[in-house]
Amino acid sequence: MRAETLKGHLDGILLAVLEPGPRHGYAIMEALRIRSGGHVDLPTGTVYPALHRLERAGLIQATWSAVGGRRRRIYQLTPAGRRALDTERSTWRDFSTAVTALLQPASPAVSSP
Amino acid sequence: MSRQRPPEPGAGPAVEGYLAEVKARLPGPARTRTGIVAELRSGLLDATDAHRSAGLPPPQAALAAIHEFGDPVQVAVGFRAEIAANLARRVAVTLLVTGPLVGFLWIAAAAASHLGISLAPPWPWTGLSPGVSVSIYLVAVAAGVTAWAAILGIATTGRLTRWLPARPRRAPTAAAVAGVRCG
Numbered sequence: 503m504r505a506e507t508l509k510g511h512l513d514g515i516l517l518a519v520l521e522p523g524p525r526h527g528y529a530i531m532e533a534l535r536i537r538s539g540g541h542v543d544l545p546t547g548t549v550y551p552a553l554h555r556l557e558r559a560g561l562i563q564a565t566w567s568a569v570g571g572r573r574r575r576i577y578q579l580t581p582a583g584r585r586a587l588d589t590e591r592s593t594w595r596d597f598s599t600a601v602t603a604l605l606q607p608a609s610p611a612v613s614s615p
Numbered sequence: 616m617s618r619q620r621p622p623e624p625g626a627g628p629a630v631e632g633y634l635a636e637v638k639a640r641l642p643g644p645a646r647t648r649t650g651i652v653a654e655l656r657s658g659l660l661d662a663t664d665a666h667r668s669a670g671l672p673p674p675q676a677a678l679a680a681i682h683e684f685g686d687p688v689q690v691a692v693g694f695r696a697e698i699a700a701n702l703a704r705r706v707a708v709t710l711l712v713t714g715p716l717v718g719f720l721w722i723a724a725a726a727a728s729h730l731g732i733s734l735a736p737p738w739p740w741t742g743l744s745p746g747v748s749v750s751i752y753l754v755a756v757a758a759g760v761t762a763w764a765a766i767l768g769i770a771t772t773g774r775l776t777r778w779l780p781a782r783p784r785r786a787p788t789a790a791a792v793a794g795v796r797c798g
Contacts, residue, residue, distance in 0.1 A: 527654060528661035545685025546662065547637075550654060551693030558700065572661075575654045 514590030524578035561586050629677045630659045640691035643698040718758035
């Protein structure tokens with residue numbers, strides 16, 4: 503799935519990936535691939551600016567941490583981020599319901615005698 | 616004194632070359648750019664480890680990690696907007712904090728120079744000449760514009776972005792307006 507297709511939904515997807523617990527940047531990318539069944543495969547480098555944008559908005563927070571001798575920037579949801587994720591889910595449900603209904607093949611029109 | 620961190624062990628020439636390409640295209644303070652590069656480096660090393668675990672030899676694993684991260688120009692472009700927004704926010708906050716003081720000093724200096732009053736209170740504010748009054752009025756207007764531009768800059772670059780339509784490109788403009796007005 504291309505980045506253009508995900509445009510407008512990447513923030514919510516990143517928040518959802520962080521919902522189970524803190525992750526560093528590459529682990530977030532791996533979780534995106536696994537949870538999407540391999541359909542979401544963005545250039546990994548483009549995910550980092552998106553994470554910084556969410557951090558600036560106060561939806562996630564980041565801390566440097568040394569794990570296994572390697573320093574990593576670990577991201578986790580803030581309370582505002584959890585609320586934003588709830589809103590994203592609700593908005594997506596409404597949107598997908600409406601679009602699914604619109605994209606279904608229309609039933610043949612009943613011709614009047 | 617440089618606070619730049621040394622490259623982590625294991626970051627080979629291919630990874631360092633990629634990081635140098637990204638860093639060369641990043642604007643902003645050295646500390647910010649160094650932090651971004653350090654984060655990308657740890658991610659590239661994680662990616663390299665993942666490809667090695669999948670069976671690739673180290674040189675190919677590093678190249679696969681670089682390919683996975685994508686075009687360094689695009690990565691840098693993604694960060695440029697973030698860096699600009701952060702800088703604009705810092706400028707706006709600084710102006711909002713220091714603006715009232717600067718405005719007060721301008722008014723005090725204008726009044727003192729035209730009236731020959733002392734810089735210590737009590738100040739005789741009555742009887743200002745029309746020229747001084749216009750000057751004070753202009754300074755007040757400039758201070759107002761500065762304050763609004765600074766507030767706009769803060770609103771479009773900080774936590775309020777979650778409620779506002781994303782307008783990161785306006786933030787540097789607002790900060791620039793505030794800076795010019797204040798200057």
